[in-house]
Amino acid sequence: MSATHDVLILGGGGAGCSAALHLALRGARVALFERGLVGSQASGVNYGGVRQNGRHPAELPIARRSREIWARLPELIGTDAEFEVTGHLKLARSAAEEAELADYMAVAREHDLPLELIGSNSIHARWPWLGPRVVAGAFAPEDGAANPRLLAPAFARAARAAGAEIKEHAPVSEIAHDGALFTLTIGDRTWRAPVALNCMGYWGGEIAARFGEAVPVAPLAPNMLVSEPIPYFIEPNMGVVGGDVYLRQIRRGNVIFGSGRGTSDPAVPWSRPLPEPTLTAMARAIELVPRLAGVQVIRSWTGIDGDMPDGLPVIGPSRTTPGLIHAFGFSGHGFMLGPGIGAILAELVLDGRTDVPLHPFRIDRFALGSAA
Structure with missing residues (x-):
């Protein structure tokens, strides 16, 4: 046939x-x-x-095009896939990282991406639960997250x-x-x-x-975790300069975060998170948000992507x-x-x-x- x-x-x-x-x-x-x-x-x-903030300049035209489609998902596919516009906050933990955020402002302007650079005093006043290592941030109000x-x-x-x-x-x-x-x-x-x-x-x-x-192309297995539900207080989707940790909280209270890589065998296919990067992810998350200390992690996971x-x-x-x-x-x-x-x-x-x-x-x- x-x-x-x-x-x-x-x-x-x-x-x-x-x-x-x-x-x-x-x-x-x-x-x-x-x-x-x-x-x-x-x-x-x-x-x-669902992030435009911090993307490679070559990807930003695709991200801008895609963001327009994300805004009309319900009419296109019948669901918003739990997409919520929370903004994306990219954090700097040193003066050098803050300089990277400042340099990226020119890229954002070139692509008409709304982006706000926030200094140390302002960022801690606006999000007082951030840890002391955070020295600055760049906030993209159009960004968010989905399921x-x-x-x-x-x-x-x-x-x-x-x-x-x-x-x-x-x-x-x-x-x-x-x-x-x-x-x-x-x-x-x-x-x-x-x-x-x-x-x-x-x-x-x-x-x-x-x-x-x-x-x-190489296999990539990002190491990710989710916590027990806790009272909701982390509104923005967050990342850091260098990308070594990322973190967000959903309305149900669970905190989703990740750092490092798991292991995989694409021939099966099979993938698993690993304990070492899992523990590192917990430490880095607490460094960004000290109030997460003592919160229970209930699951970790990974999958297989292609890494160039x-x-x-x-x-x-x-x-x-x-x-x-x-x-x-x-x-x-x-x-x-x-x-x-x-x-x-x-x-x-x-x-x-x-x-x-x-x-x-x-x-x-x-x-x-x-x-x-």
């Missing part, structure tokens, strides 16, 4: 499911394939930050309702290209399409390598295979970008272009070296 579609999407994370919906809404015949359940890897087990377990499944449901075929428990082991069509076979069924979107996270590197575009050497994802057309478009390797910060990435991929497929600059994310940038 065979079926012909316009687009095959490999990977059911936030980017893949968003692409399926945006394509289906414009009449494209779409089939999406996910090895497990949609949102079961990095897109569904991350920290949940990662809700986002990709909601996009998938909306895509299916719009006519997309969503195949779960459908691992992609073989995909071929004959110069005109991609062919993917699972069991006794075959799908064909002129376009394939590689949205497979860490495993996107394997797909790229099959088409002669090997990249140095420069921290930037691969996004854009293949350099070897017509019709193949990549979007993988988000290096632990792709959750917020997913809705926007899907819209951008749909534009690349149906319009042949997008207004969002993608040159910094091209797949051949590693081979180009210093000439990039």
Whole structure:
């Protein structure tokens, strides 16, 4: 049995499911394939930050585009995925880190990102529960957080309702290209399409390598924790210069935070948090918010994402295979970008272009070296 579609999407994370919906809404015949359940890897087990603050300048146009979609999730997918605009507070713990925050203000202005630089006296007056090591902060009022377990499944449901075929428990082991069509076979069924979107996270590197575009992607397993519920007092989503700890509290009272990396085996796939970074995360969280001392941690977890050497994802057309478009390797910060990435991929497929600059994310940038 065979079926012909316009687009095959490999990977059911936030980017893949968003692409399926945006394509289906414009009449494209779409089939999406996910090895497990949609949102079961990095897109569904991350920290949940919806953050523009502090992003690499190359990512900010995508983040700005995605933030607009986050604002209208209920009309697009039928849920807000518990998205709450709390603001994002990036903290400095030294004069050098404060200087980094000050330098980033120019980047924020260039991209019309509202951002407020807050000095030591003001920051402790505004958030008196911050620890004494905090010397400054940058506050982005448009940012916030959401529930990662809700986002990709909601996009998938909306895509299916719009006519997309969503195949779960459908691992992609073989995909071929004959110069005109991609062919993917699972069991006794075959799908064909002129376009394939590689949205497979860490495993996107394997797909790229099959088409002669090997990249140095590594598995990333962020170490995350959640506490027992306590009275709500931490409103902003928080991070630090250097990114070695991040922390937020949900309205139910639980504090979600993380630091360091767990361990994983992508071949299984299997991932676990580790005790050492878990203890480090607790200490760093208490340093930022001393009132957390003595609060009980009730769960720790991780997942598998693709980590790139420069921290930037691969996004854009293949350099070897017509019709193949990549979007993988988000290096632990792709959750917020997913809705926007899907819209951008749909534009690349149906319009042949997008207004969002993608040159910094091209797949051949590693081979180009210093000439990039």
